[in-house]
Amino acid sequence: MTWKALMFDVFGTVVDWRTTVARELRGALAPHGIDRDWNVLADGWRELYQPAMERVRSGGRGFAILDELHRENLDELLEREGIHALDGDGRARLNLCWHRLDPWPDSPAGLLELGAGRVCASCSNGNIALMVNLSRHGKLRWDAILGAELTRAYKPDPACYLGSAAAIGLEPGEVMMVAAHNGDLKAAGELGFGTAFVRRPTEHGPEQTTDLTPEGDWDLEADDLIDLSRKLS
Amino acid sequence: MTWKALMFDVFGTVVDWRTTVARELRGALAPHGIDRDWNVLADGWRELYQPAMERVRSGGRGFAILDELHRENLDELLEREGIHALDGDGRARLNLCWHRLDPWPDSPAGLLELGAGRVCASCSNGNIALMVNLSRHGKLRWDAILGAELTRAYKPDPACYLGSAAAIGLEPGEVMMVAAHNGDLKAAGELGFGTAFVRRPTEHGPEQTTDLTPEGDWDLEADDLIDLSRKLS
Incomplete structure (x- = not known):
């Protein structure tokens, strides 16, 4: 099977x-004399991510881009933690740390290699501005930024995968979804997409317990994007 | 003024x-014994472009992507010309010639240079699949594909420019619109965008009479994208 995208x-x-995110939290808060386990605080911010999207997916609220959800979640996190050091501008600046996330070391070269042979597009829940800035920061090459803002639907809502494939003029069976998360691949696979699992065993830190191994009959497994490129060639 | 995008x-x-388009029309029709002035036929196809989009802009029909409008226009053109040689598949293949338009010679290197310093995004009436394929064909580098399909509005509808800028998180005053067409720049300029006029004096062939010179007080004029890069640096 040759995947077109x-x-x-x-x-x-x-x-x-x-x-x-942990580094940026420290950078924003430590100068105010605040001391925390910054990884735990980053995890706390991230834990509010799925519930926030679920309110959109369930119809509880209209579509709002991820920058907006991230900001609401940051306000909630800081309130819960009793951190009042940052004003609105400081929070706005910190919120943009999601626009400058560092890539995994293999990602820039991996996407370049993978993109030489076929269309490579992001299908993220991140909004377009976030993806543009993060991609310039990390030298990540895409043919197009698809995903949540384009389709106004958050993964694993089928509309996000299906609308993204339709935007590049392809059927699900012509497109392979690449993810380090079994849930993402399960949702895409059920719609007829190909599936590639990339191992990212330290996404959640050295003691990660989830998504360490493929939990479905995925079409491919890879150790990183360079390995994926080799397996697709 | 430094433009962010x-x-x-x-x-x-x-x-x-x-x-x-002229070359592809010849390639598709000449083998069927059809002989035409292929440039004139290409112009005929293109002349149906604005009226087709106007039906969307005026609310006469819902949004349809440009591939769909191009196909309807091709059917209309061939009917008018009494050309019945192409079946549905042949027409579908010919319609995709808009996905493989050759770049102007300076465009690949120009976009690479321009993109090193700031966000560069397409804001075209072409749909996303068309832009992805055309950009791979011509080695055109973009940070994002914005424009009509994303905003569900055809230029010069303000919604297309404003929605595209909003998607990259910027205000019109932070973004420069680059076009070889005074009408495009007029529409963008009235919304507060910066404006750069690029001379493309043979877009419509050697006897072109329109858009040969800037017809407004644009922020910049350039002979091509390399020249634009030089003037922005």
């Missing part, structure tokens, strides 16, 4: 969000 | 649609 999950699959 | 018109500004 690859669609990529980005947070965790292409970029290491946790390391960057 | 450039948004580009594509047909005529970045790619030479007429030469490619």
